[in-house]
Amino acid sequence: MRLNFAELERFYRGLVTKARGRGITCAITSGMACVEFGVAETTKDCDLLCTPESSKKLLDLLSDASLHGQLPSYRGHLTAPLDERWLRGGWTSHFVWNARGAEAYLDVFGVAPRSSAPWERELEGFYACRHTVAEMKRTNRERDWPYATALGAQMIEAGDARGWLHIFDMDLLLALTRVARPPASLSRRRPVLGLAVSGDSRLRSVLHAEVQFWHELDRVRLGIYQRAVRLYMRAVTRARLPPEVGLVVQHEARVRCAEKHLPWSPLVDYGVMRLIEDARTAVAELVNPTALAWLPDVREHFNVAAE
């Protein structure tokens, strides 16, 4: 029997309820959060934020979490172990329940990519807050950006001025600034807001540069992790665990491979300032150079743990 969307959603929310019952701080984010918040997105995967220190408890929970009689497995040879050390460094752990006709996919993050504040400080029910979800949507995928803007607009309507940080559609930005004003403190964090308020003709090119800058930041970040995972991937491939072994055995094998071959925090090893400089260099070749002076300071968005 095929599992429908409503059943899948119940399953994921059930996992969050059980996890929180065991003292695990976690929240659903990304596409499923967007559906909840009123920005329809077709998704059936669940992205879950979990504090790194809760990773052991979450692994225990998942190892018993049956879906239509199936227990989950790690998915793919690139998947980092669900372990505090790697979760804290920005890796993602991917899981699948591979029941015939009832597949479910779960991706677990410890750090919300690009989040400027600890995500666990602000939750909305089962979900990460709109501010976190919108920051996570500043990816190198064009299709994610309207969701960030839509969430930002909801925040502004609800009286949360941080929504101004997420409006990337020029027409909407101009329409909103005709009705309301972003606080000066936010215009300092995001200089393009000042151009919108003053109706400056450079707005279009600066907004374009800003989006391209985030694209490049994500592209460089992903490249750093993809280079760092190669030796680990080979080790996991060589380990050749039979598919029927349980999650705990899979986990122990992955931890052994990771301890030898997977750096905890490739971004810290590479250097956040170097990442930002790489992205600025790349974006300088794509946009009007005068727009570079208006790009935001993004350092607060790359706070991954160094240890």
Place this chain on the structure above:
Amino acid sequence: MKTVGYRRKSWPPAVRRKLRRAVYDFHVRTFGEELARVNFQPLAKRRQYVGEMVDHALRKGVKFERPALGVTP
């Protein structure tokens, strides 16, 4: 209006209407009329619509799963 940190209590009704109009226009322009209408419906109807859309796509063989890269965009 009083503000607490980045939060304010509420917008005056006239401002609220204008904001809502601008946001709705953005949804129509970006997601199309049908999804814009869905996005402004109550949660239960929204969930039902997305569920039906995903279930239909699955029946037609659409694959939703993303590659497991160990790092996520």
